[in-house]
Amino acid sequence: MIKVVARSVAIQGKEDEIIALSKELVLESRKEVGCIRYEMYQDQKNASVFTMIETWQDEETFQKHKETPHVKRIVPQLNALRVEKAVVDVYTLVI
Template sequence: MIIVNARFYIKEDKKSQFLKEIEGLISASKKDEGCLEYSLYESINSQQEFVMIENWESQEAIEKHNTNPLLVAFAKNLSTYSSKKPAIQIGEVK
């Protein structure tokens, strides 16, 4: 299993727009082949910090997911929501 943690830093005035767009992405991603988990969590320390936790069966599943039109659009729009570059960590559990 491959685990992806993506930490997002969202501008205060863009939070509702970010959540609206990412809700559709989460819903669609959960249906992607090989997706085991795809959930967004808000930090209790900062209302502008979110972490997406993704669990995938394989690298191939992630590569296919990376072509999802909603993900591509989200990535293109991310700079309008973000106060700084997202931090992404990837690990593998065998």
């Protein structure tokens, strides 16, 4: 099992645009084979900070996800609304 934690900071005033685009990304990603969980959270103390938390069946399904049309279309749009590129950490379940 693969867990992905992607943290990003929106350009001030672009939070609603990030949420709208992310909603589409989340809904489309949840339809993918191998997607166990896909959610976005907004920091309670700083509304410009967002974290995507994804759970994938395995490395293969995660890699296929990154090549889907919705990821290739939406992620560049999200990057344009962020202060800098998201910090993405990928974990493998060990216990």
